[in-house]
Amino acid sequence: KAGVTQTPRYLIKTRGQQVTLSCSPISxxxxxxxxxxxxxxxxxxLFEYFSETQRNKGNFxxxxxxxxxxxxxxxxxxxxxxxxDSALYLCASSFSGRMxxxxxxxxxxxxxxx
Amino acid sequence: xxxxxxxxxxxxxxxxxxxxxxxxxxxxxxxxxxxYVQYPNQGLQLLLKYLSGSTLVESINGFEAEFNKSQTSFxxxxxxxxxxxxxxxxxxxxxxxxxxxxxxxxxxxxxxKP
Numbered sequence: 533k534a535g536v537t538q539t540p541r542y543l544i545k546t547r548g549q550q551v552t553l554s555c556s557p558i559s560x561x562x563x564x565x566x567x568x569x570x571x572x573x574x575x576x577x578l579f580e581y582f583s584e585t586q587r588n589k590g591n592f593x594x595x596x597x598x599x600x601x602x603x604x605x606x607x608x609x610x611x612x613x614x615x616x617d618s619a620l621y622l623c624a625s626s627f628s629g630r631m632x633x634x635x636x637x638x639x640x641x642x643x644x645x646x
Numbered sequence: 647x648x649x650x651x652x653x654x655x656x657x658x659x660x661x662x663x664x665x666x667x668x669x670x671x672x673x674x675x676x677x678x679x680x681x682y683v684q685y686p687n688q689g690l691q692l693l694l695k696y697l698s699g700s701t702l703v704e705s706i707n708g709f710e711a712e713f714n715k716s717q718t719s720f721x722x723x724x725x726x727x728x729x730x731x732x733x734x735x736x737x738x739x740x741x742x743x744x745x746x747x748x749x750x751x752x753x754x755x756x757x758x759k760p
Contacts, residue, residue: 538689563746565747567748574752574753575748575750575753577747580746582746587745588745588746588747590747624690624746624748626746634692634695635748636692637682637689637690637691639687639689640689
């Protein structure tokens, strides 16, 4: 069974640009969550999608957005990039997204903003 | 609001010595608790979880953690560490509500020395 796949693995962008990251969950999983990991702030929850609907959102500015497709694949978009957006972005999928179900993480996309 | 505190940012230990990584949580509702491990340039892997039942949970590679409700703790232990255990360890608690949101501690870097 394939794991969670995130593409691309590495990305370098310039300030002011926008970027789209992709996440393919484990087959059959309907919940996809996104996290930002930085040395200073640690792992912070961005948002969660379940059956194409955003179910929960973290405390990030509106420049951060996401969506989920009917096949459960998810994308997140960051517009008007800032240097502080440099981070490892992790995607996690789970079957139902309920509190007691295991979340499986992808290897992440490392975004560098220059 | 729920929160997780990992009391040590770095824990150096010699190979074959025992180790304890400390985790305390704050929550006003029932919780589900997790330990994840992250190797360099990788995503997170679930090490073990407490959902209900026995307060002592074990992983397949020798780690164990004990849920202590009165002390709101979920410390991770291993009686004898190996070089390969060198990694960053994250304690996490499920967010409230019917979502897959995880709230993470700041992480503890376990450095196993030969």
